[in-house]
Amino acid sequence: MNQSLAFAGPTPAVLTTVPTVPLGADLLGPGRGLGPTPCTSSCECPYSDSTFLRGVCGPSLAIFLGIIEMVLRDSCDVAEPCRRARADAFARRGHQAFDYIVVGAGVAGSVVASRLSEDKGVSVLLLEAGPEEPLATLVPAFAVKSVGTYLDWGFATEGEKRACWSTGGRCPWPRGKMVAGTGGMQGMMYMRGHPVIYDTWERQGNPGWGYRDVLPYFKKAEGNREMHLVEPGFHSDKGPLAVQRFPHRPQLAEDLVRAGNELLGYESPPDLNGGNQTGFTIAQMMVYKGLRGSTARMYLRPSMGRPNLVVNTEALVSKVVIDAERGRATGVEFIDKNGVKQTVRAKREVVVCAGAVGSPQLLLLSGLGPTEELEAVGVTPVADLPVGRNLHNHVAATIHYVVDDLAGRSVADSESDDEDYYERDDDEVGPMSMAALHRFLQRRSGPLASTGLTQVTAFLASKYAENRVPDIQIFFDGFHAGCQSELQPALRCAPPNATHSRGDFYDVQVELDLDAAARSAARSTLRAHKSDVVVEGCPMTRRIAARPTATRTLSKGRLSLRSADPRDPPLIHGNYFAHERDLLVLVEGMKAAAKLAETKSLRKWGFKLDETPAKGCRHLPFASDQYWACVAQTHTGPEHHQAGSCRMGPAGDPAAVVDPELRVHGVPNLRVADASIMPIVPNSNTIAGIVMVAEKASDLIRSAWKRPSLLGVLTG
Numbered sequence: 001m002n003q004s005l006a007f008a009g010p011t012p013a014v015l016t017t018v019p020t021v022p023l024g025a026d027l028l029g030p031g032r033g034l035g036p037t038p039c040t041s042s043c044e045c046p047y048s049d050s051t052f053l054r055g056v057c058g059p060s061l062a063i064f065l066g067i068i069e070m071v072l073r074d075s076c077d078v079a080e081p082c083r084r085a086r087a088d089a090f091a092r093r094g095h096q097a098f099d100y101i102v103v104g105a106g107v108a109g110s111v112v113a114s115r116l117s118e119d120k121g122v123s124v125l126l127l128e129a130g131p132e133e134p135l136a137t138l139v140p141a142f143a144v145k146s147v148g149t150y151l152d153w154g155f156a157t158e159g160e161k162r163a164c165w166s167t168g169g170r171c172p173w174p175r176g177k178m179v180a181g182t183g184g185m186q187g188m189m190y191m192r193g194h195p196v197i198y199d200t201w202e203r204q205g206n207p208g209w210g211y212r213d214v215l216p217y218f219k220k221a222e223g224n225r226e227m228h229l230v231e232p233g234f235h236s237d238k239g240p241l242a243v244q245r246f247p248h249r250p251q252l253a254e255d256l257v258r259a260g261n262e263l264l265g266y267e268s269p270p271d272l273n274g275g276n277q278t279g280f281t282i283a284q285m286m287v288y289k290g291l292r293g294s295t296a297r298m299y300l301r302p303s304m305g306r307p308n309l310v311v312n313t314e315a316l317v318s319k320v321v322i323d324a325e326r327g328r329a330t331g332v333e334f335i336d337k338n339g340v341k342q343t344v345r346a347k348r349e350v351v352v353c354a355g356a357v358g359s360p361q362l363l364l365l366s367g368l369g370p371t372e373e374l375e376a377v378g379v380t381p382v383a384d385l386p387v388g389r390n391l392h393n394h395v396a397a398t399i400h401y402v403v404d405d406l407a408g409r410s411v412a413d414s415e416s417d418d419e420d421y422y423e424r425d426d427d428e429v430g431p432m433s434m435a436a437l438h439r440f441l442q443r444r445s446g447p448l449a450s451t452g453l454t455q456v457t458a459f460l461a462s463k464y465a466e467n468r469v470p471d472i473q474i475f476f477d478g479f480h481a482g483c484q485s486e487l488q489p490a491l492r493c494a495p496p497n498a499t500h501s502r503g504d505f506y507d508v509q510v511e512l513d514l515d516a517a518a519r520s521a522a523r524s525t526l527r528a529h530k531s532d533v534v535v536e537g538c539p540m541t542r543r544i545a546a547r548p549t550a551t552r553t554l555s556k557g558r559l560s561l562r563s564a565d566p567r568d569p570p571l572i573h574g575n576y577f578a579h580e581r582d583l584l585v586l587v588e589g590m591k592a593a594a595k596l597a598e599t600k601s602l603r604k605w606g607f608k609l610d611e612t613p614a615k616g617c618r619h620l621p622f623a624s625d626q627y628w629a630c631v632a633q634t635h636t637g638p639e640h641h642q643a644g645s646c647r648m649g650p651a652g653d654p655a656a657v658v659d660p661e662l663r664v665h666g667v668p669n670l671r672v673a674d675a676s677i678m679p680i681v682p683n684s685n686t687i688a689g690i691v692m693v694a695e696k697a698s699d700l701i702r703s704a705w706k707r708p709s710l711l712g713v714l715t716g
């Protein structure tokens, strides 16, 4: 026990235990457990994590973040090493043909591979370009910390004329390259979007995709742990995808929801995944036992013991092999982790789940796409299809506020009325502190078990919204585990003579048994991150943000090949604000978010718009429509809800790539199942909808192979 950071028993006010931990690559020895769950025999499996966290905040936090990675790696219940995929799984298996090959172990692919392998009589190969889901991605507070690391494909749009001016017309599009996919680097919010979206899919020639048809698939996936909070009839507690609120939130989160209710005249927030999608709420998240509940963790890993499922990582699929004469896919080619090209045969189907960027890129590399475009880069065309053409996304902009940190907290604490909630913020504990780590390890709670204000969201209908269907979603940022402090002494406060840290955290909490030099280095690096430092005599202000987002965008982008090399990123044109209405809606969203500063509920926080003019827009009157439009176009939030690039539609629809059973038109045993098939992106976060697509796709595939009349067609 004294060799580990296993904190059993009551939490001391501060960590005074002095665990003996040598600093180095192996901070903890193998098999040492954490928290209440003892190590199981799963720790016997060799496992090496893909680390990234220690590098994301620079040297000042490297030791703290490195400790977290090391501690997690040796926590068996977090790591689950015996249920993890390997890069050599395919070679070890030694056979070259599978009934199904699924490309991409992201949000959708993890679901599809898991569901298809439920049938013991079929074999399934899942190929993923990235490594296994790294452990630090499971900690909610580090939800998006892998963005910009080697776990991110690092795509960017180019040639934006009306957006991302501050970055030269290039908008970053982070996408996850790991098991879990972008699902391993996202904010975990569970939102489905308005029923009207799915009814529109159906009206556009896709029978079986109306809301009444897809609701059973949302429910099949959902394992809601808080059924008492949601509207009857819309939810289920039986599915694999755990859905619940984080076990921790900052007090300001509740006040933001109150402020929203005040603006809208609501008594309490509705279930935004139920009948009324308008309002502010603390969202339910995809989280399980305090850790990210990615589809890789909730679907794939529980299936890893199946002998008929092989998951091969670090395998970049370079082509779907199509027998043009027989008009069917016969397998795929992939480049393994050693750079060796391999071919594997699909006896039944290839299912492409490589995401809104990866799926169209792979289809294009396989000769499926606009003929002229393919010929221009030297790819032999197989079928002329509008691949990459309906690419679209939400678009956002950020507005900042300042709040009086301590004043708001003390009032909010005495007024909190949500009995339901497990644990409210404790103003002594910042997320980047040993106290927070301690609480997380011991109880899977505290600020590391949440994303701060990011768990608050709102849906609003602007004056442009058709039938009052919300066209704006607002996200919030603040109280999160940032690399830099959000706190600063209030303006006009006299320069301080003295500082101390609240609870003297950094002095007493780095009590690891390091040698003197290492301890001193650890202390000074932790102290350098001053998120909890109070400046004597100065009120502290905190900068937080809202990100209003236009969600029913009309602008369409385009994706094409840069070259025939599968390692080259594709050419992406987001084409933001090509349709003027998207900008008008976004400006309405920014104005609505600005109104929060006028509410009674936030007055106690001294909640004010930060009136520092945005760079590039200083020439415009602050808070005018022109000013907000300038902010949106200069500092565009390109959002992460890409969809539509392999659009679903009936035969004869010139915009369609796949049919309503998700088969590529003209290639019946090749399907696409992910965000790219969506004719219109949901007006919300996308994962719930993508999981629904993956669940339905799995059912479509399984039932197709049960229909004897189709077997002949599909097997050729």
Ligand SMILES: Cc1cc2nc3c(=O)[nH]c(=O)nc-3n(C[C@H](O)[C@H](O)[C@H](O)COP(=O)(O)OP(=O)(O)OC[C@H]3O[C@@H](n4cnc5c(N)ncnc54)[C@H](O)[C@@H]3O)c2cc1C
Residues within 6 Å of the ligand: 103, 104, 105, 106, 107, 108, 109, 127, 128, 129, 130, 144, 147, 174, 175, 176, 177, 178, 179, 180, 181, 182, 183, 185, 186, 187, 188, 189, 190, 191, 315, 316, 317, 318, 353, 354, 355, 356, 358, 359, 362, 640, 641, 642, 674, 675, 676, 685, 686, 687, 688, 690
């Ligand atoms: C910062 C951020 C925050 C977000 N927050 C939320 C949120 O809170 N809630 C929400 O619902 N959504 C959120 N999203 C959006 C959501 O994560 C994506 O919409 C979703 O993950 C897309 O799922 P997918 O299955 O279509 O693709 P992905 O999850 O991206 O999966 C595609 C997989 O295919 C692999 N792949 C691609 N090409 C190949 C190839 N050629 N060979 C082998 N493998 C390949 C990729 O490596 C990846 O693993 C967020 C996204 C980001 C970036």
